[in-house]
Amino acid sequence: MKKIVVGLIVVIVAVAAVGGYLFLKPKASIPPGKVFHVGILSGLNLFASIADSFKAEMTTLGYTEGNNIVYDLQKTNFEPEKEKQILSKFVSDKVDLVVGWNTEVSLEAKDAIKGTTIPLVFANAFTEGNNLVSSIRAPGNNLTGVRYPNIDVGIKRLEIMHEIMPNAKRIFVPYQKGYPSALPILEAIRPAAAKLGVTLVEFPAENVAALDAELAKRSASGSLGFDAVVFIPESLSTMKDAFAAIAKYTRAKKIPIGGSSVATADFATLFAVTVDSVEIGKLAAHLADKIFRGISAGTIPVVSPETFLIVNNKTATELGITLSNNILSKANKVIR
Structure with a gap:
């Protein structure tokens, strides 16, 4: 009987150890020697400050501009044709990631990356009333982002x-x-x-x-x-x-x-x-970090900022x- 009890304890400890490893396993590190190129398109002057917050949080996460990350920051203000041109250039430049806001830019960016391996992190975008994501939990189409809780x-x-x-x-x-x-x-x-x-x-x-x-x-x-x-x-x-x-x-x-x-x-x-532009930028940065560490964008749930x-x-x-x-x-x- 004692042997059975001891055996069960050993099995339980082993399972707990494996489970602990699976759940506590550290996230993948930033690929050494890799320089990430990120195309950022701010499509609305009202929320242009998201870019500053995004870049600041990326620095906190270990991405130093000019060292292991380079940004191509472009700004528009409800200028559809210009936005298409900018996104087309991001694709032709083969950036590692496109980050864009608002809703119109996000939808245009989704179309721009179609047929490529370039992921998209959208921000401050509506997810209701359009086809931006398949669902909040599994957005699909190599994209994820920060929704505006409209x-x-x-x-x-x-x-x-x-x-x-x-x-x-x-x-x-x-x-x-x-x-x-x-x-x-x-x-x-x-x-x-x-x-x-x-x-x-x-x-x-x-x-x-x-x-x-x-x-x-x-x-x-x-x-x-x-x-x-x-x-x-x-x-x-x-x-x-x-x-x-x-x-x-x-x-x-x-x-x-x-x-x-x-x-x-x-x-x-x-x-x-x-919503707070600073919080939106920070949330977007954490999504970008997950993508750079090897997680497929379309499997990362969409997040929402708090209202104020x-x-x-x-x-x-x-x-x-x-x-x-x-x-x-x-x-x-x-x-x-």
Whole structure:
């Protein structure tokens, strides 16, 4: 009996040792003597700082620029043709990795690397309403990345506006007409609005001029027909011209605009629910590191950054809005 017990103990210890090795096995080292060439395309000025964070974190992970890694950093701002040319050059240069953001750039980069062995790390991109990834857990197609949590952000933006302005029952929601990711967001916030007792006044705008024309028509009627404005996460919400066009009609009426962080020279949105570019860059760097250490990009799950809240007390004061202690305590940043 003692021999059987001892034998079982030996087997258990052996299995535990093997299991421990499998789970605690150190990750592969950076290939010695290898110089990685990385093509980076920032497709939106608003998030250009992701590049700095990415490169800084890569340094922390052991990749020294000019030593074992070289970057080709390119920047655009909603310039599709230029972006195609840049990505084509990355492919012809046979870079070891393409890193790109926003959604449009990520989708274009996916097409650019097709048929090559070049992996892609996308960042700040929507994964809903498009075919960027096969799934969050297994993105496939030799790519992975950092998604923008647009559904969560859209709902939270509506909820924050409601908490600040509980009497605002009609909320204007402008968005870029035909933008692929707008529909999934709208489908998510409509039931949330109904639950809050809020009516969404949706307006799909072809461009800023069309948005201005709609607001001019509403203003001429004597009433804009809404009590607040919420930007959902899509392309129109990042444009200063779009914000300025809306503010031209809402500012004097003390109607708040919230959602994204946009400002003119002397006016800004009341609040923003967004993501941190620094965190996005860091997350992207860790994905790149895994790829360089031999893990197939398409098998690495897509990651999401945390959302954070910015409130602008200066704008609130101008609009005659008192921000509650609860809102101020929730805020990651308060602009005074």
